[in-house]
Every structure is written in structure tokens, then in C-alpha cells.
Amino acid sequence: MAAHTAEVFADAEYVVLPSGSCAAMLRHAYPRLLESPAIAEHSYELGEFLVDVLEVTELGRGLEGRRLAYHHGCHALRELGVEEQPRRLLEAAGATVVPWEMDQECCGFGGLFSVKAPEVSVAMADRKLDTLPDVQTVVSADGGCLLHMDGRARRRGKRVRFQSLASALWEARNGGA
Amino acid sequence: MKRPEQTVRPSVNSGTRASNEPKHEREQRMSRNARERILNRVRDANRDREPVSHPGPLPEAAEPPGPFGEAGRADPVGSFENCFRAAGGEVVRFANEEAACRWLEEFAGGFESASVCTGVPNALHPALPGVPPSEAALGVSLAVGAAAQTGSLLLSSKEGRRSQLLPPVHLVWVQAEDVRTTLGEALQACRKDLPATLALHSGPSKSADIGQILVTGVHGPGRIIAAILGADGVRS
Amino acid sequence: MEVHSRDYRARARRIITETPEVREAVNNATRTFVDHRREAFAHCDENALSGWSEGVKSHALTHLADYLEEAEARLVERGAHVHWAEAASDVHQIFERIVREHGVRRVVKAKSMLSEELGLNPFLESCGAEVFETDLGEYIIQLLGEPPSHIVGPSIHKSLDDTRVIFHERLGTPRDASPETLAEAARGLLREAFLTAELGVSGGNFLVAETGSIALIENEGNIRLSTSVPRIHVALIGIEKVLPKWADLSTFLQVTAKSATGQPVGCFVSIIQGPGGSAGGEPDGPEELHVVLVDNGRTRVLADPEVWEALRCVRCGACLNICPVYRQTGGHAYGYVYSGPIGAVLGPGLVGLEEMLPLPFASSACGACAEVCPVRIPIPDLLHVWRQRAVERGLTSDVERSVLGLLTAAATRSRVFGWAVKMAGFLPEWIVRRLPLLQEWSIGRETPRADGPTFRELWDEGIE
Numbered sequence: 001m002a003a004h005t006a007e008v009f010a011d012a013e014y015v016v017l018p019s020g021s022c023a024a025m026l027r028h029a030y031p032r033l034l035e036s037p038a039i040a041e042h043s044y045e046l047g048e049f050l051v052d053v054l055e056v057t058e059l060g061r062g063l064e065g066r067r068l069a070y071h072h073g074c075h076a077l078r079e080l081g082v083e084e085q086p087r088r089l090l091e092a093a094g095a096t097v098v099p100w101e102m103d104q105e106c107c108g109f110g111g112l113f114s115v116k117a118p119e120v121s122v123a124m125a126d127r128k129l130d131t132l133p134d135v136q137t138v139v140s141a142d143g144g145c146l147l148h149m150d151g152r153a154r155r156r157g158k159r160v161r162f163q164s165l166a167s168a169l170w171e172a173r174n175g176g177a
Numbered sequence: 178m179k180r181p182e183q184t185v186r187p188s189v190n191s192g193t194r195a196s197n198e199p200k201h202e203r204e205q206r207m208s209r210n211a212r213e214r215i216l217n218r219v220r221d222a223n224r225d226r227e228p229v230s231h232p233g234p235l236p237e238a239a240e241p242p243g244p245f246g247e248a249g250r251a252d253p254v255g256s257f258e259n260c261f262r263a264a265g266g267e268v269v270r271f272a273n274e275e276a277a278c279r280w281l282e283e284f285a286g287g288f289e290s291a292s293v294c295t296g297v298p299n300a301l302h303p304a305l306p307g308v309p310p311s312e313a314a315l316g317v318s319l320a321v322g323a324a325a326q327t328g329s330l331l332l333s334s335k336e337g338r339r340s341q342l343l344p345p346v347h348l349v350w351v352q353a354e355d356v357r358t359t360l361g362e363a364l365q366a367c368r369k370d371l372p373a374t375l376a377l378h379s380g381p382s383k384s385a386d387i388g389q390i391l392v393t394g395v396h397g398p399g400r401i402i403a404a405i406l407g408a409d410g411v412r413s
Numbered sequence: 414m415e416v417h418s419r420d421y422r423a424r425a426r427r428i429i430t431e432t433p434e435v436r437e438a439v440n441n442a443t444r445t446f447v448d449h450r451r452e453a454f455a456h457c458d459e460n461a462l463s464g465w466s467e468g469v470k471s472h473a474l475t476h477l478a479d480y481l482e483e484a485e486a487r488l489v490e491r492g493a494h495v496h497w498a499e500a501a502s503d504v505h506q507i508f509e510r511i512v513r514e515h516g517v518r519r520v521v522k523a524k525s526m527l528s529e530e531l532g533l534n535p536f537l538e539s540c541g542a543e544v545f546e547t548d549l550g551e552y553i554i555q556l557l558g559e560p561p562s563h564i565v566g567p568s569i570h571k572s573l574d575d576t577r578v579i580f581h582e583r584l585g586t587p588r589d590a591s592p593e594t595l596a597e598a599a600r601g602l603l604r605e606a607f608l609t610a611e612l613g614v615s616g617g618n619f620l621v622a623e624t625g626s627i628a629l630i631e632n633e634g635n636i637r638l639s640t641s642v643p644r645i646h647v648a649l650i651g652i653e654k655v656l657p658k659w660a661d662l663s664t665f666l667q668v669t670a671k672s673a674t675g676q677p678v679g680c681f682v683s684i685i686q687g688p689g690g691s692a693g694g695e696p697d698g699p700e701e702l703h704v705v706l707v708d709n710g711r712t713r714v715l716a717d718p719e720v721w722e723a724l725r726c727v728r729c730g731a732c733l734n735i736c737p738v739y740r741q742t743g744g745h746a747y748g749y750v751y752s753g754p755i756g757a758v759l760g761p762g763l764v765g766l767e768e769m770l771p772l773p774f775a776s777s778a779c780g781a782c783a784e785v786c787p788v789r790i791p792i793p794d795l796l797h798v799w800r801q802r803a804v805e806r807g808l809t810s811d812v813e814r815s816v817l818g819l820l821t822a823a824a825t826r827s828r829v830f831g832w833a834v835k836m837a838g839f840l841p842e843w844i845v846r847r848l849p850l851l852q853e854w855s856i857g858r859e860t861p862r863a864d865g866p867t868f869r870e871l872w873d874e875g876i877e
């Protein structure tokens with residue numbers, strides 16, 4: 001899969017991924033799997049790309065009045081060091097990012113871990129949900145995290161919307177959904 | 178009865194396996210063989226590995242602070258006191274021996290008996306009946322040093338350990354000039370003449386093993402008093 | 414010591430569903446350790462400390478044979494007996510002789526994870542000796558007949574009420590006894606043991622080569638007593654515990670204490686060079702000191718170019734405390750003396766990958782452990798190494814390999830993948846429940862559902 005992806009994007013100047021774990025895969029794991037892949041040098045997570053490369057933080061005020069919590073996916077946070085960029089983008093769009101004590105704790109998705117140790121994985125999602133402040137939306141830069149927490153929240157009947165950073169920033173630019 | 182010394186050099190022969198070889202000699206031979214095999218495996222494991230050099234002494238700027246830091250260097254006794262108290266220990270200071278003796282007389286009044294380590298000068302013995310350490314209400318010892326950085330008293334086993342451990346209250350005399358800044362310095366000062374056990378006591382015995390709730394005096398003394406001699410200012 | 418790691422998932426499930434109070438207790442304890450650790454390092458140059466500590470430990474390991482010989486020579490000079498043990502049977506033999514020759518009836522033990530590895534307690538009991546675990550946490554689980562749940566706090570999974578119950582049963586304390594009363598009861602009973610035991614057994618946090626010093630860190634004083642009062646002291650030390658110089662010790666004592674509990678240093682540290690008593694020309698202390706240098710799989714790990722760094726471990730438990738996976742169950746789910754992140758990377762090396770599966774997979778690979786390790790063990794990388802080896806050796810399930818094979822085939826064919834993603838949003842739950850591996854998703858979670866057009870569809874239409 002790595003070889004295929006590197007080939008597909010061989011001529012790209014930048015590869016932007018709306019996913020922290022995918023971006024970390026390209027940047028840190030590809031050099032171990034492939035022979036000096038150029039793609040590793042210019043792969044970015046979306047929030048990182050906007051703020052650090054394009055130097056853009058103002059996308060619009062479409063999130064005005066929104067109270068949301070931000071979940072830091074582990075790969076984006078610890079492997080890519082993406083921490084402040086998503087918050088800046090969301091706040092610049094008018095959202096209030098509510099403090100959340102457990103925002104940096106792993107949600108329990110972990111890829112195959114979610115189906116290999118499902119009980120533990122779900123217990124970890126519960127920890128996140130049980131400590132969530134009173135918000136309507138949880139935003140994150142990782143699809144896996146979102147699917148996992150959304151799946152658990154719906155099973156528990158907890159009414160919170162799980163939204164990707166890309167989607168939230170789209171709303172910032174084009175007005176609320 | 179003295180046991181035969183363990184040989185340090187690798188044995189050349191694996192030894193005869195005569196059926197009348199005494200059991201303990203056979204065990205020693207097997208231990209030597211185990212030694213050879215272990216050391217050989219260790220050497221083999223490292224054979225193709227890039228050796229890593231020792232990074233040298235920890236840079237001074239990296240020495241852990243806490244209540245230590247700049248203040249620690251300027252006032253080791255004060256820093257020691259802060260750290261020791263923070264851990265639940267008690268500290269008393271005396272400008273001289275006379276003041277210490279006066280205090281001791283009053284302090285000792287609260288106890289029925291004492292067990293005193295051999296290194297404690299006579300003047301600093303409490304006037305209490307001497308009993309075995311396992312029966313004493315108060316243990317008294319003389320520290321061979323102290324460290325401000327960690328709030329630690331350094332105690333030598335040469336003076337007898339039981340008095341430092343068995344009585345529920347432990348009084349430790351220490352000279353202000355022996356209070357070093359870093360733990361490293363305090364340990365270095367003892368390097369030349371190490372006793373069988375050099376112990377660091379940095380507060381009363383405690384445990385949080387019962388439902389995460391802190392209790393003191395679990396096995397060792399629940400009360401420890403550092404009595405510092407030759408220190409200006411009495412803070413008690 | 415038996416390994417039950419194969420049952421990880423079942424044990425974890427039982428703990429989470431049947432004993433939720435364990436999860437609560439572990440959560441509280443580990444959160445407290447994490448907070449204290451953070452405070453302790455707040456004003457420290459953590460980077461400089463971990464870099465230096467990593468360097469010293471790596472240096473010690475790459476020069477291990479020389480340092481072991483040096484430590485041995487220093488100890489022998491002071492009159493200690495030094496034994497070398499490759500495995501548990503060697504250690505048992507050493508103890509069998511000591512128990513027999515000295516007529517040992519009672520043993521007081523300080524907490525030693527290595528002694529758990531070696532199955533020492535059952536062996537001593539089979540020799541007819543009464544064994545007292547003297548660390549309060551170890552004593553509690555000894556009464557309960559349970560293995561330790563955490564490297565530093567063996568009984569963190571037990572609440573005050575649990576302790577009240579067992580103490581009432583075994584020591585006769587009141588049903589509503591305060592923690593102080595419980596501690597006092599244990600203290601009295603164990604004090605009697607200290608004063609009458611012929612043999613004290615300890616582990617060793619560090620072995621300083623330059624001086625032949627064994628360093629032991631604790632808060633209760635039971636290690637001081639176990640290594641001072643009985644006539645004989647046996648210290649079990651893994652060969653990887655070596656520190657090169659006396660000057661290295663002060664920093665390691667502090668870094669270990671800060672990482673474990675957030676203290677500047679443990680309440681008591683014993684630094685032992687040799688026997689006491691008449692052997693050492695001192696008023697008291699053990700007449701005999703035996704030091705057992707133990708391999709038990711450590712040379713195998715040392716020889717492994719991808720995993721040897723795990724031997725730098727100082728057993729502080731910081732990785733357990735921060736691990737969000739460990740926090741849900743505590744140590745018993747892992748079925749091995751070392752649990753949490755370090756257990757998952759050291760265990761396969763010491764014992765064997767096949768026995769330790771699925772532990773390297775019992776992790777979401779979040780990376781938090783690597784951030785807190787005081788000797789910079791790259792735990793996530795080591796987990797990855799073991800996972801890769803598991804796949805290469807054909808140790809993963811056929812189901813898993815098939816599912817991943819399908820995923821790869823789909824992911825490298827753009828149109829197929831696009832179709833699969835679209836379908837995934839409409840899959841009814843009853844189908845998902847029948848799919849191998851993916852059916853596990855339905856345990857506790859709803860399946861993803863479609864919420865408008867997919868990104869691909871938007872892209873094809875021309876997003877504007």
C-alpha cells in the first residue's frame with residue numbers, strides 16, 4: 001500500500017491529508033518501508049499545512065457561537081507535534097474550544113486494536129465520553145478516532161456530534177451546516 | 178565457620194565430576210559454569226554492537242531542583258530543612274551543643290527508654306534507660322552527612338542499624354557542616370570509607386498501599402527528627 | 414512463574430465487566446502518580462536528565478561483562494558471596510542450600526519483581542519455610558492470594574474496603590478499621606516476623622560496579638529491616654541493573670523516585686556493600702550477604718539488536734501510570750509479572766514472543782509511554798518490532814491476515830476502494846456482525862452511517 005501511495009503522489013509538490021495518523025504514517029513510517037521516499041518530506045496534516053505552510057489561520061467566521069471540544073489524535077499530537085494549529089484555526093473561525101481535561105488521552109481506536117481488544121477499546125472511549133464537557137460537537141483531525149467515539153456515543157445514546165477538522169473548517173469558510 | 182572464598186578468576190577446568198564431590202562444592206562449580214556461560218553470552222551479545230560511551234558527570238544545570246535550586250547552594254541547611262519537612266520530617270537547629278543539650282533534656286522527658294547508636298557523643302545521649310532497640314521508645318543516631326537536594330540524612334551501619342529502624346521515634350544528630358548541597362556531593366563525601374550499609378533516611382516511614390490513603394510509621398520509624406548542630410537561627 | 418498473557422482479552426473483559434471497581438481504583442491510583450510525576454519534573458530539565466540517564470544505562474549495557482566482573486570483585490572483597498544464576502532452577506538450588514544449611518524457618522521478603530519471575534515464594538514454601546511479604550501492598554495481595562497488579566504499587570487495584578475485609582478475616586481487625594489501624598496491625602505482625610526470621614530476601618534497584626553497591630529504594634522501611642535484622646540477606650539482582658560509577662547513583666535514585674511517585678527520593682534508600690555483623694566488624698546487620706546475579710532471559714534480550722534497549726528499564730512504572738490501556742484494567746489482565754507497556758516489550762524478549770502474545774498488540778500505540786520513560790526506551794517502536802515479527806512468524810490469526818489482505822487489495826485499487834467506502838456507510842448492523850474481525854466493532858459501538866455524499870463524490874462534482 002505504501003508503495004502504491006508513493007507512486008500515485010510521486011509528482012505532487014505537497015500531499016495534504018485530513019488525518020493525523022495517515023500523515024504520520026507517510027512522514028515517519030514510509031522512510032522505514034521504502035527507499036528514500038520523497039513523499040515523506042512534504043506530507044502534512046491539514047491543520048498543520050494551513051497554519052505552518054500556507055500561513056493561513058483566517059478562513060471565515062462560519063463557526064461563530066459554536067461551543068466545541070477538540071480531541072487530539074495521538075499520531076497528530078505525539079508524532080507530528082500538531083497541537084496548537086487546529087485550535088487556532090477553530091478559534092479564528094469564531095468557535096469556543098472548551099477546555100477538556102482528557103483531550104490528549106488516547107480514545108482507544110488504535111486501528112486494529114479497536115477490534116482485537118474491543119472491550120478495552122470501548123472502555124477507553126467511555127473515559128473520553130464520561131469526562132467530556134458540555135458541548136454539541138467534538139472535532140478531531142482523525143477519522144478513526146471520530147468513527148470510534150461516534151459509534152460508542154450513539155450506542156450509549158449520548159447526543160454529541162463528531163466532526164472532522166476538515167468538515168469544521170469547511171463550515172468556517174462557507175457558513176454553518 | 179568461614180565459607181571457602183568464591184574465586185573471581187574464571188576456572189580453567191570444569192572440575193571433576195567425582196561422585197563423592199561435596200554438594201556445596203558441586204554447587205559452586207555449577208555457579209562458576211553459570212558465570213562463564215552468562216558472561217560469554219553477554220560478551221557475544223555486545224560483540225557487534227557499537228559501544229556507547231559514558232556521558233560523564235551530569236551537567237550541574239541539569240541537577241534536579243524542586244525546593245533546591247539557587248537557594249539550595251546559598252543555604253544548604255535551610256533547603257535541607259524545607260525538603261525534610263515537606264516529606265513529614267521534623268527539624269530542630271542549635272547554634273551550639275549547650276543549646277542542644279538543654280533541648281534534649283526536655284525532649285527526652287517524653288520517652289521511657291532509648292537505644293543509642295555507638296557514634297553518638299555522650300553529651301548527646303538522652304538521660305533515659307538504655308534498652309535493646311526492639312524495646313526502645315526512642316532511637317538516637319548520628320548522621321555521617323546530609324543532602325539538601327533530597328532532604329536526606331546519611332546513616333552508617335557502623336553505628337548499629339537496629340536503633341535507626343526499630344524504635345517508633347528516631348532522633349538523628351547532624352553537624353551543619355556535613356549538610357551538603359546535592360545528593361551526589363553527600364554520597365561522594367562518604368565514598369572513601371563505605372560501611373556495610375550506607376542508608377538514606379529522608380522522612381518518616383510511609384505507605385499509600387491501603388486504598389491510596391497515606392499512613393505513616395508502617396515499618397520504620399513514624400517520626401524522625403533531624404537535630405542540626407552548629408546552625409544559625411532556631412527554626413522549630 | 415506461569416504466563417497467562419494469551420488470555421489478555423478475556424481477562425480484560427472480565428475485569429471491565431465484572432469488577433468495575435478495579436478499573437476505578439486503578440484509574441485513581443495511576444492518575445495520582447501521573448500528577449505527582451508531572452509536578453516533580455516541572456522545574457527539572459527533563460530532557461537533559463533522560464538523555465543523560467539513557468546514555469549511562471546504554472553505556473553500562475554495552476560494557477556489561479566488565480562491569481559485572483568489577484561488581485563481583487568488589488563484593489567478594491567485602492566478604493559477600495556472589496552467585497550466578499541462569500534461570501529459576503539455579504536460584505531455587507541456591508535457596509534450597511541456604512534454607513537447609515541454616516535451618517531457615519521464616520523468610521521476610523522485600524518487594525522484588527525478579528523474585529516473582531523466578532517463582533521464589535512457592536519454592537521457599539515447598540522447602541518448609543514461612544514467607545512474609547513485608548511491603549504493605551505485597552502483604553495485602555499475599556493475604557488475598559493474588560499476583561501483583563503494578564510494578565510499584567502491587568495492590569493499587571484494591572480499595573480500602575477490600576483491605577478492611579481481608580484484614581478482618583485474617584488479622585481480626587474491626588470491620589470498619591481506619592487505614593491507620595490496618596497499618597498498625599500489619600506493622601505489629603510483620604515486626605514479629607522481622608525479629609524472628611533467619612533469612613531476608615530483597616531485589617536490587619541498582620548494582621554499582623565501582624563499589625559493588627546494591628541500592629534499594631522504598632518508603633516503608635521494610636527493605637531496611639529485611640536487609641538488616643535477619644542473619645542472612647540474599648539479594649536477587651537482574652544483570653541489567655548495573656550502573657558503572659558511584660557518582661551515577663545519586664541521579665538515578667532521584668530520577669527513579671520522581672518517575673515512580675513524584676518524590677525527590679524514596680523515604681529510605683539502602684546502599685549495601687557487604688555483610689555486617691561480625692563478618693563486617695559492625696554491631697549488627699546480616700552475618701552473610703549473598704548476591705545472586707540473574708540472567709533469566711536477559712542475555713537473550715541483550716543479544717537482540719532491535720530490542721536490547723528495553724533493558725535500560727529502571728522499573729519506575731511511569732509507563733504503566735500514563736498508559737490509557739493499562740488504566741482500564743490494571744496489571745492482572747496481562748498475565749505476566751511485568752504489565753503495561755514495558756511488559757509488552759520486555760516480556761516477549763525474556764520469555765518468548767509466542768507465549769507473550771497478544772501483549773504487543775494490546776496497545777493502541779498512542780505513544781504516551783515514550784514521553785515519560787526516564788531512560789528513553791522507545792516503547793512504541795519496540796511494540797512495532799514485535800508485531801512485525803508476529804506477522805512474519807505466522808503467529809497472527811488467519812482471519813486477520815485475510816481481512817488485511819482484502820483491505821490492501823481494495824486500497825490499491827481506487828475505484829474499488831471508493832465503492833467500498835460508500836457501501837460502508839450503508840452496511841446494516843446485522844451484516845457487520847457476521848463479518849470476521851469487523852464484527853468485534855459492534856461490541857459496544859454502532860456502525861458508521863452515511864451522512865451525505867462522500868468526499869470523492871463531492872470532488873468529482875467539483876467542490877466549490
